[in-house]
Amino acid sequence: MDRxxxxxxxxxxxxxxxxxGDAMYIYRLSHALGDAxxxxxxxxxxxxxxxxxxxxxxxxxxEHPNVKRHELRSGYSWLSPLLTQQxxxxxxxxxxxxxxxxxxxxxxIHYHNISLLGPQxxxxxxxxxxxxxxxxxxxxxxxxxxxxxxxxxxxxCEKPDCFRCEIKAKRPPQLWRHTNYLAxxxxxxxxxxxxxxxxxxxxxxxxxxxxxxxxxxxxxxxxSDWRNPGPQPHNKPYFLFVGRLERIKGLQxxxxxxxxxxxxxxxxxxxxxxxxxxxxxxxxxxxxxxxxPLSQLQxxxxxxxxxxxxxxxxxxxxxGIIIIEAFARRTPVIxxxxxxxxxxxxxxxxxxxxxxxxxxxxxxxxxxxxPDLRDQxxxxxxxxxxxxWSREAHLKLYFDFLERAAIKxxxxxxxxxxxxNQHLFNAGSSGSAVCVGES
Numbered sequence: 001m002d003r004x005x006x007x008x009x010x011x012x013x014x015x016x017x018x019x020x021g022d023a024m025y026i027y028r029l030s031h032a033l034g035d036a037x038x039x040x041x042x043x044x045x046x047x048x049x050x051x052x053x054x055x056x057x058x059x060x061x062x063e064h065p066n067v068k069r070h071e072l073r074s075g076y077s078w079l080s081p082l083l084t085q086q087x088x089x090x091x092x093x094x095x096x097x098x099x100x101x102x103x104x105x106x107x108x109i110h111y112h113n114i115s116l117l118g119p120q121x122x123x124x125x126x127x128x129x130x131x132x133x134x135x136x137x138x139x140x141x142x143x144x145x146x147x148x149x150x151x152x153x154x155x156x157c158e159k160p161d162c163f164r165c166e167i168k169a170k171r172p173p174q175l176w177r178h179t180n181y182l183a184x185x186x187x188x189x190x191x192x193x194x195x196x197x198x199x200x201x202x203x204x205x206x207x208x209x210x211x212x213x214x215x216x217x218x219x220x221x222x223x224s225d226w227r228n229p230g231p232q233p234h235n236k237p238y239f240l241f242v243g244r245l246e247r248i249k250g251l252q253x254x255x256x257x258x259x260x261x262x263x264x265x266x267x268x269x270x271x272x273x274x275x276x277x278x279x280x281x282x283x284x285x286x287x288x289x290x291x292x293p294l295s296q297l298q299x300x301x302x303x304x305x306x307x308x309x310x311x312x313x314x315x316x317x318x319x320g321i322i323i324i325e326a327f328a329r330r331t332p333v334i335x336x337x338x339x340x341x342x343x344x345x346x347x348x349x350x351x352x353x354x355x356x357x358x359x360x361x362x363x364x365x366x367x368x369x370x371p372d373l374r375d376q377x378x379x380x381x382x383x384x385x386x387x388x389w390s391r392e393a394h395l396k397l398y399f400d401f402l403e404r405a406a407i408k409x410x411x412x413x414x415x416x417x418x419x420x421n422q423h424l425f426n427a428g429s430s431g432s433a434v435c436v437g438e439s
Contacts, residue, residue, distance in 0.1 A: 026042065
């Protein structure tokens with residue numbers, strides 16, 4: 001890299017005005033780019049956050065001197081995201097976005113969850129020179145109006161029935177989805193990437209017209225956690241659940257199962273819309289403890305000392321970032337055989353995959369009664385994390401994608417020397433990335 005780059009990330013949610021793992025990925029990526037000396041702007045919609053969470057965020061996040069947040073606020077509260085959801089246009093946020101696009105010459109514009117910014121933002125071009133445009137499919141929003149392929153609010157979606165599903169989910173139907181608008185807007189993006197091969201294939205299977213390639217998530221190495229993890233945060237052996245307290249995350253299935261688990265506690269870290277319902281469901285079992293929302297720093301010790309982290313999601317996760325957060329602390333995982341979760345475990349050997357309650361109970365018993373097995377699985381998970389899901393591994397792939405997209409778009413890479421450009425040009429589009437869904 002011959003000079004620092006200007007990056008613009010456009011997304012609906014970004015810490016602290018955020019809820020899930022996709023926002024944490026953007027936060028980590030922005031700070032990693034900032035650490036490397038690049039200048040990063042992040043635009044996110046505070047109106048959309050307050051549509052789902054009326055109060056201010058409960059957890060603070062450190063800012064970075066090379067990363068500047070731009071809070072999109074319309075002054076019309078919930079009306080702004082509603083207009084965007086219904087029309088696919090930015091409307092009340094459009095002026096702010098255009099001013100930001102034209103505030104400096106950007107080298108890279110990276111789109112994330114743009115559901116409440118609208119497909120229109122994909123078509124906006126900066127006035128100060130063209131940029132490479134990348135889109136990360138953190139969710140299935142490009143092929144699912146409810147984002148998560150959760151059909152009729154009760155099962156993974158086996159085939160589209162979008163209008164009825166929107167009604168069941170109490171989402172206003174998006175008529176623009178029945179036109180070519182999304183496909184036409186997507187043609188303005190140079191590179192689509194997905195955190196898992198599963199999710200890339202799902203977009204192809206559901207008819208998304210652009211090719212989607214595989215760019216896995218990452219987290220920063222946290223060697224200090226497992227070398228000096230601090231005291232045991234809980235006085236009994238425990239398994240750990242981390243995630244939003246919503247039905248699709250599957251905690252209710254663990255609560256039902258835990259009446260059959262006598263020797264270990266279940267610790268639950270997270271918050272969400274169904275928190276009270278899940279606490280009521282667990283009220284009769286003293287071995288289930290709710291920790292509430294925790295920061296990454298607070299979570300470190302709970303990951304480190306857990307026998308394993310259980311990921312029981314009942315719909316199609318696009319990756320399962322909780323898995324690599326556990327692997328980074330040498331903690332194994334037990335995941336449901338659904339979506340991208342088994343892909344991450346198969347790529348690492350760092351845990352068990354289960355299909356039913358009996359297999360889950362067997363995995364719990366094996367890990368709980370064999371410290372050696374627990375450590376072996378944790379070691380495999382950590383080694384795969386360093387190789388596949390660390391900052392260093394991710395940034396190499398990330399810039400490979402950007403450089404190949406630049407060559408395809410401009411015939412050269414504007415930010416590198418002529419000598420390196422010749423090397424990249426000769427290399428063409430070859431590389432380790434997996435391409436799924438060529439149109």
